[in-house]
Amino acid sequence: EDQVTQSPEALRLQEGESSSLNCSYTVSGLRGLFWYRQDPGKGPEFLFTLYSAGEEKEKERLKATLTKKESFLHITAPKPEDSATYLCAVQARYRDDKIIFGKGTRLHILP
Amino acid sequence: EPEVTQTPSHQVTQMGQEVILRCVPISNHLYFYWYRQILGQKVEFLVSFYNNEISEKSEIFDDQFSVERPDGSNFTLKIRSTKLEDSAMYFCASSEGVVTGELFFGEGSRLTVL
Numbered sequence: 001e002d003q004v005t006q007s008p009e010a011l012r013l014q015e016g017e018s019s020s021l022n023c024s025y026t027v028s029g030l031r032g033l034f035w036y037r038q039d040p041g042k043g044p045e046f047l048f049t050l051y052s053a054g055e056e057k058e059k060e061r062l063k064a065t066l067t068k069k070e071s072f073l074h075i076t077a078p079k080p081e082d083s084a085t086y087l088c089a090v091q092a093r094y095r096d097d098k099i100i101f102g103k104g105t106r107l108h109i110l111p
Numbered sequence: 112e113p114e115v116t117q118t119p120s121h122q123v124t125q126m127g128q129e130v131i132l133r134c135v136p137i138s139n140h141l142y143f144y145w146y147r148q149i150l151g152q153k154v155e156f157l158v159s160f161y162n163n164e165i166s167e168k169s170e171i172f173d174d175q176f177s178v179e180r181p182d183g184s185n186f187t188l189k190i191r192s193t194k195l196e197d198s199a200m201y202f203c204a205s206s207e208g209v210v211t212g213e214l215f216f217g218e219g220s221r222l223t224v225l
Contacts, residue, residue, distance in 0.1 A: 034212040043115075043202045043216030044154060087154065091212050097142065097159040097167040099212060104153065 002027045002095075004102035006088050012108045013078055021073040021105045023088030033071050035064050036087040038104065044087055078109045113137040117203050117217035124193055125225055132188045132220045134203030143186045144204040144214060145178065147171075154202065160186065193224045 003026045013019055025033065032051050036044035048057040050066040057064045061082060063074045073086055085104040092098070116135045124130050136143050145157040159167045160178055177189045186205075190197055200221050204214040 032210075032212045038154075041219075043204070043219055044214070045216070046213045049212045089212070091209070095167060097161060097209060098156055098169075099144075099214065100156055101146075101154040 002090060002092055002100055004088055004090055004100060006086075006102040006105050008105060009103070010106040010108070012110060013075075015079055015109055015111050016077045018074070018076045018078070020075070021086055021107070023071040023073070023102060024069060025071070025088070025090050027090045027092045029093035031091045031093040033066055034089045034091070034099065035062075035071070035073055036089060036101075038085045038087055044101075047086075075107070078107075080109045080111050083107055083109045113215075115203055115205055115215050115217035117201075117220050119220055120218065121221045121223070123223045123225065126195060127192050130190045130193055130222060132190075132201050132203075132222070134186045134188075134217055135184055136186055136203065136205030137215055138184070140205035140207050140215070142166075142206045142209060143178075143180070144206075145188045146202045146204060146216075147199040148202065148219075149199045157188075190222075193222075195224050198222055198224045 005024045007022045032049050035047040038044045048064045053068045055066050061076050065072045085106045087104045089099050089101040118133045143160040146154050148154045156169050158172045179187050200219040202216050202219045204216045206214050
């Protein structure tokens with residue numbers, strides 16, 4: 001069964017303190033791994049797609065990387081507005097109409 | 112900017128009643144989805160819909176649930192005979208295709224079953 005496990009569940013950082021969020025996945029033939037951001041009471045908002053091991057994507061203070069078993073979301077010098085839940089999701093090659101999400105990491109950036 | 116809209120934003124219903132949640136996906140999108148999120152838990156896949164039929168569904172999506180695209184713009188989720196455990200936020204999403212994994216989510220419909 002396809003699975004996505006994220007760690008830590010929650011993370012509190014001081015403004016400017018860089019860190020990384022982890023996403024471990026098990027999927028029968030990965031088509032894509034995705035990162036989303038979810039603010040309280042809102043729907044998830046797409047950030048990145050990664051397709052193959054070694055790939056990296058960047059957007060402002062965020063950088064996503066992918067290996068054969070896990071993905072990292074690196075946050076460099078975060079600001080309070082980066083506070084949100086970050087969700088990792090995967091899509092299997094032969095079930096590409098279904099994207100499954102992990103539980104997410106709740107990130108809180110203190111000013 | 113185009114967006115997915117959902118109605119109602121909040122619905123309270125009695126156990127056993129039927130509920131219809133409505134969504135208007137982005138107009139040129141071809142794939143439509145329903146997800147749900149029980150408070151404090153993960154976003155769970157319910158169903159995907161393409162070319163006027165269900166393309167994939169989860170174990171959660173049993174005979175109690177049905178989806179429909181009645182008029183080419185709306186996409187609805189019907190829950191028959193609601194149970195307490197159906198209380199959740201229900202998100203509709205749409206996408207142009209399946210390759211990029213870029214789903215556009217609505218703001219959600221919060222369902223409370225009493």
